[in-house]
Amino acid sequence: MFDALNVVDLDTMKVKKRLRLGFKPRAIQADYKRDLLIIGGWLNGNITSTDFQLSKKLHEPLPVARYMRNFAYDDENGILFCACLRGLYEINVEMLIRDNKNISRN
Secondary structure, X not given: OOOEEEEEOOOOOOEXXXXXXXXXXXXXXXXXXXXXXXXXXXXXXXXXXXXXXXXXXXXXXXXXXXXXXXXXXXXXXXEEEEEEOOEEEXXXXXXXXXXXXXXXXX
């Protein structure tokens, strides 16, 4: 249903750009410190990260689990907590961007 995020200029209230998020995004998290937009796919169960300014994907999709419901985020340490059908996952965002080999299940 919704597959994009509109970026609005706060002075003019006009849409500056539209970021395509893929099919059925559900959990979305902004990391202002690292200039990232982290997107969790509801149906495909993948996490992707996008450079917010360049609108460029930073890594291959990380398969986690379908039906991602929510993210909680520790922006100081770059740790993403993902709640989904199969449990709670902890993901180191800097490692995700660097080498895509960092998921641990709690």
